[in-house]
Amino acid sequence: MQKNHLSDEQKRYFFNDGFIVIKNIVPRSYTKAAKALIEGVLPRDKRVLLVPRELATHPDILRLFNQTRLKKILETELGPFPEVISSQVAVTPALDAMGGRPSPHVDGSWSGAIPSSAADIEPVTGRPLDPAPYFGENDERRGSNDGQLWQDPDRTISLGSYSALVGIALNDQSVPGRGQFAVLKGMHETVEAAFRFQRDTGGVIGPEGPGWPRIKATEEGQTYLNGLPESVRARMHEKRKHSDPVEGWEWPELTPVLLQEGDAVIALHSCPHTATPNRGPEPRMNIYFRIRRLREENPHEGSRRLGHGVSDHLDRGYYGQFLEYPSTYNPWMTSIEKLCNHWAEWQGMQDFVAENSVAP
Numbered sequence: 001m002q003k004n005h006l007s008d009e010q011k012r013y014f015f016n017d018g019f020i021v022i023k024n025i026v027p028r029s030y031t032k033a034a035k036a037l038i039e040g041v042l043p044r045d046k047r048v049l050l051v052p053r054e055l056a057t058h059p060d061i062l063r064l065f066n067q068t069r070l071k072k073i074l075e076t077e078l079g080p081f082p083e084v085i086s087s088q089v090a091v092t093p094a095l096d097a098m099g100g101r102p103s104p105h106v107d108g109s110w111s112g113a114i115p116s117s118a119a120d121i122e123p124v125t126g127r128p129l130d131p132a133p134y135f136g137e138n139d140e141r142r143g144s145n146d147g148q149l150w151q152d153p154d155r156t157i158s159l160g161s162y163s164a165l166v167g168i169a170l171n172d173q174s175v176p177g178r179g180q181f182a183v184l185k186g187m188h189e190t191v192e193a194a195f196r197f198q199r200d201t202g203g204v205i206g207p208e209g210p211g212w213p214r215i216k217a218t219e220e221g222q223t224y225l226n227g228l229p230e231s232v233r234a235r236m237h238e239k240r241k242h243s244d245p246v247e248g249w250e251w252p253e254l255t256p257v258l259l260q261e262g263d264a265v266i267a268l269h270s271c272p273h274t275a276t277p278n279r280g281p282e283p284r285m286n287i288y289f290r291i292r293r294l295r296e297e298n299p300h301e302g303s304r305r306l307g308h309g310v311s312d313h314l315d316r317g318y319y320g321q322f323l324e325y326p327s328t329y330n331p332w333m334t335s336i337e338k339l340c341n342h343w344a345e346w347q348g349m350q351d352f353v354a355e356n357s358v359a360p
């Protein structure tokens with residue numbers, strides 16, 4: 001009989017690496033139907049990528065999670081969560097038609113236009129010296145910043161979060177260089193430590209907080225949105241220097257998650273990840289679901305406004321609306337607690353975590 005939980009060995013990998021691959025968990029009939037659906041809407045010009053929004057909520061896409069053992073495994077190991085009603089359909093065209101480089105990050109931060117000159121960035125927080133053209137006059141509000149610079153109106157937390165990212169492969173990605181989802185293996189603990197440091201120093205949690213400038217510049221002066229705390233970036237550079245090369249893979253700091261059709265990856269929110277270039281002959285097709293354990297005291301859980309399954313900023317509405325909360329429940333403090341203790345809400349991992357954590 002197929003199990004609806006992780007084995008001890010799987011838990012050990014998940015605990016140590018921050019992610020786990022589950023082989024052959026989605027029936028081939030489901031992956032084939034989802035793939036056909038996507039192929040049916042992809043533009044003929046293979047260089048452009050436009051997946052219509054309706055696909056994200058299509059029953060043939062949602063059942064990849066909702067009607068497979070993935071859902072049951074998460075219910076066992078994580079706990080209850082609101083119904084998944086949407087997804088991210090992530091297609092990377094073949095033959096590196098889109099170009100671009102990997103950009104590892106922790107999910108949940110703002111992505112928008114930034115100043116092009118390093119001279120226009122405040123170095124400690126990484127804010128533009130003149131933020132209004134980029135963030136709007138009030139950067140806690142959705143406006144010209146087009147998104148969620150902050151999770152709360154008081155601007156104490158700049159990062160959205162969830163419990164688990166679940167990715168399902170619809171095509172073969174078993175050879176490096178096929179646009180794999182890639183991770184900074186094992187660095188989830190460094191990310192959690194960075195959140196604790198921010199909390200303990202009383203700073204902003206996330207970009208703009210201590211040790212995490214929002215915008216940085218390369219040595220050549222190219223500005224970029226910085227998806228990683230400085231401590232993680234330092235470890236990543238060390239790893240790049242000391243890792244053995246992998247054939248067909250130029251980024252030794254990144255671990256390519258090798259998946260075949262019907263395989264899935266489950267990653268903690270704190271496990272930094274990135275898409276990578278697809279040099280293979282066929283489009284790379286993954287479907288991602290973002291799952292956050294039910295927060296019983298939150299009156300908005302399950303509301304369609306939140307976009308359960310796709311949203312990485314569940315303390316605001318999916319389109320950035322600030323929600324009303326009762327005085328007895330502080331959604332942002334709750335999220336900060338989970339960011340600073342990322343195993344706390346995984347009910348099935350508690351014994352394992354207690355046995356394997358190193359005392360501080």
Ligand SMILES: [Fe+2]
Binds near residue numbers: 106107273
């Ligand atoms: Fe991401």
